[in-house]
């Protein structure tokens with residue numbers, strides 16, 4: 001049944017030292033997953049899940065996500081020659097639908113919100129004999145995401161803290177898994193959410209995963225109303241500092257990062273960048289997972305950071 005020794009669909013991304021002056025912190029390293037062919041780290045886990053599903057006989061791939069999971073599922077399915085259907089809620093933009101279709105996906109629209117699109121997509125997958133790709137809650141996703149830690153360890157960079165954004169917590173689960181595999185279970189993870197999308201913070205405060213009433217952050221890729229149970233468990237069993245930044249801090253960090261490194265990232269990723277100086281001061285060498293994201297453009301970056309001029 002297992003056939004994961006086949007070549008992975010994601011890239012081994014560069015590990016770059018942060019440009020001088022970008023942070024107050026003297027030594028920060030970036031794992032540049034913004035450079036994955038699907039635009040984000042999601043290809044690591046989704047690629048693994050799609051490969052395994054194909055090996056197990058899936059005839060097609062279905063995913064409910066107008067975000068980076070949808071792009072990763074499309075990339076992985078097309079690479080393996082499988083048909084792929086992406087289900088979007090009715091509210092998602094025509095631009096995203098067109099972009100997914102251009103990448104080779106059949107785009108379907110169903111439901112007012114993600115939960116409805118998700119329920120429809122699960123039924124559709126069962127009808128079609130297709131594998132359903134969840135955006136953040138599956139052990140194979142976490143195993144795939146954990147490869148980013150393997151690559152950093154192979155590069156020989158010792159680090160004493162990892163900074164990552166948290167949405168539904170799949171990336172966080174993968175990072176913890178990778179750290180444990182390499183005997184780094186004591187290295188803390190600074191888990192960053194934006195205010196208005198802080199479902200991990202809410203779960204830790206409540207002592208169990210809880211659903212946020214709404215997502216009010218601009219960082220839509222962090223907008224899971226409830227974290228995966230496993231993310232909550234790993235946050236309690238691994239040294240984890242759950243912190244929040246504002247949307248304004250996240251978008252300002254996107255702009256500074258673009259200017260210093262000439263790479264555009266979503267506010268979801270900007271959140272992790274924004275947390276470095278505020279929350280990682282006490283550590284000697286800080287690793288930041290630059291998770292990336294397709295939902296950014298020069299126009300968006302400008303509108304986030306100069307709202308008064310642009311909205312006029």
Ligand SMILES: *Cc1c(COP(=O)(O)O)cnc(C)c1O
Pocket residue numbers: 040042067068069135136165166167168169170171172221222224266268269291292293294
């Ligand atoms: C999905 C995503 C996240 C959050 O990942 P989770 O596994 O849901 O925690 C962060 N940043 C970007 C760009 C993403 O696409």
